[in-house]
Amino acid sequence: MKPVEVLKEYWGYESFRPKQEEIVDAALEDRDVLAILPTGGGKSICFQVPAMMREGIAIVVTPLIALMKDQVQNLNDRGIRALCVNAGMSHREVDTKLNNAAYGDYKFLYVSPERLGTPLFRSYVQEMNVSYIVVDEAHCISQWGYDFRPDYLNIGRLRELVDAPLIALTATATPKVADDIMERLGFRQKCLIKSGFERPNLSYVVRECEDKLGQMINICTKVAGTGIVYVRSRRKTEELAALLAANNISASFYHAGLGQDSRSDRQEKWKNGQIRVMVCTNAFGMGIDKPDVRFVIHFDVPDSPEAYFQEAGRGGRDGKPSYAVLLWNSGDIRRLHQLATVSFPSLDYIEDIYHKVHVFFEVPYDAGQGRQLKFDLEQFCRRYGLQRQSVYYSIMYIERTDHWTFSQDVDINTKVQITVDRNELGNIDLEDNRLYVLLELMMRRYVGIFSYPVPVDEEYLASCMNVPVPVLRQLLYRLSLEHVIRYVPCDHATVLFLHHDRLRPKNLNLDIDRYNLLKSSFTERMQKMIDYVQEEDVCRSSYLLEYFGQSESKACRTCDVCRGAGS
Secondary structure (H helix, E strand, O other), rough: OOOHHHHHHOOOOOOOOOHHHHHHHHHHHHOOEEOOOOOOOOOHHHHHOOOOOOOOOEEEOOOHHHHHHHHHHHHHOOOEEEEEEEOOOOHHHHHHHHHHHHHHHEEOOOEHHHHHOOOHHHHHHHHOOOOEEEEHHHHOOOOOOOOOOOOOOOOHHHHHOOOOOOOEEEEOHHHHHHHHHHHHHHOOOEEEEEEEOOOOOEEEEEEEEOHHOOOOHHHHHHOOOOEEEEEOOOHHHHHHHHHHHHOOOEEEEEOOOHHHHHHHHHHHHHOOHHHOOOEOOOOOOOOOOOOOEEEEEEEOOOOOOHHHHHHHOOOOOOOOOOOOOOOOOHHHHHHHHHHHHHHHOOOOHHHHHHHHHHHHHOOOOOOOOOOOOEOOOHHHHHOOOOHHHHHHHHHHHHHHHOEEEEEEEEEOOEEEEEOHHHHHHHOOOOOOHHHHHHHHHHHHHHHOOOOOOEEEOOOHHHHOOOOHHHHHHHHHHHHHOOEEEEEEEEEEEEEEEEOOEEEEOOOOOOOOHHHHHHHHHHHHHHHHHHHHHHOOOOOHHHHHHHHHOOOOOOOOOOOHHHHOOOO
């Protein structure tokens, strides 16, 4: 079959979008290819079509767990067998999924980057017939990128085990970042394919104003259709949503602090039109394919052109006229300069946070490797009287130096710690004999269960006990009431995965050269964003396109600068 025939059979499209077919052809020629397509440009088609035309399974590396699950569900709905392995799964779940990927008839294995370096994954991947290695959000591998993640470096090591062509995809990469991506992924020959970043239907508008609230209400009232309002703080999402509702504008708010059910419910209501305007942090929007967003308002100035371009690009994916409006005043400029300081606390402060986190979870020196810690940032900051932003950026920098992985939005397995001394277990009087059986089963199965809470596989334990999972949970709860175990039920939360045992003071390598490099890169991107909002002569679209390496472009004629110049 030809690529376009596969596209029609499985996705129902008659033709490819610009550059998609060129990317597919390069992949079918066994070339390593880096594809840079704007948000909503149809990146998934670029690897899914060639993978369907090849024998074997495509390994898709992505850091976005929610998006991973959505894509697997979408493929399965189309009759394409796909599965995923992510950070929150138990060892048994991962083992089962990888076994299916190696020996079952599957076409796609989605995997989070931190899984790539594990011995279990590396042993199974050598048994797989891998058609392609696919790297989504590929800018995460670049030290020059705005969202560098150390776990992505495992992809380069994966290529030592798997001889398969590589397809890397991103929506935001400057020429410098694109070169770094190809080098770090070990491209056999450089092949960069990118579409034009012009969005002729999207009008960029920048407004300097003191009354941002009035401007926001005015836009939401006058521009019909669905909209997004981006703000930096969780608290402000709630305040602005309430203000819009008080002005008879259908609105709700969304941020990472909401429960999973609340987020899913609000996202679905916004997608189907029950909520017209979503006020949100940047936690909202990743992987959301809603074509009829008529306006995107930035109430605060983002800290980089990459973040702004990606978020603004969620407007007008259906090709109809839409607006990307950025509101700013002198306070935003001051805040961005302050952010450069807050985002890079001193290395001494960062090391102090490293040790406080371990103390918070009672992890002693020379212990902790492999621990999965449910982490409540707000509670941690309250315990030690610390500023949230400084702690957050310290944790992110420690991740960048590969000491732990910080994962938000993770499904947490049930954890159990036996709190009674092993020698005293025989003296405990329990009425239900199943409780003794369950204790014996967990003691034999889980190393360290007397020392700290360990993740347990509920389905495995329930099958061994020959009871349903809800009954197993009741038994665990009863053991906790008897003070025999510490029982931490399954949850959905933010998690820290410790890469190694806790290091002693002054042994923590925080890489001062990387620190200085990241700080200078951040400052450079921030200044580009400040220049963008203060620009009065250059077309908004042309400014952004030039930043991403597209130096020759025509004035858009629709942005505030072009209209002000009478173009």
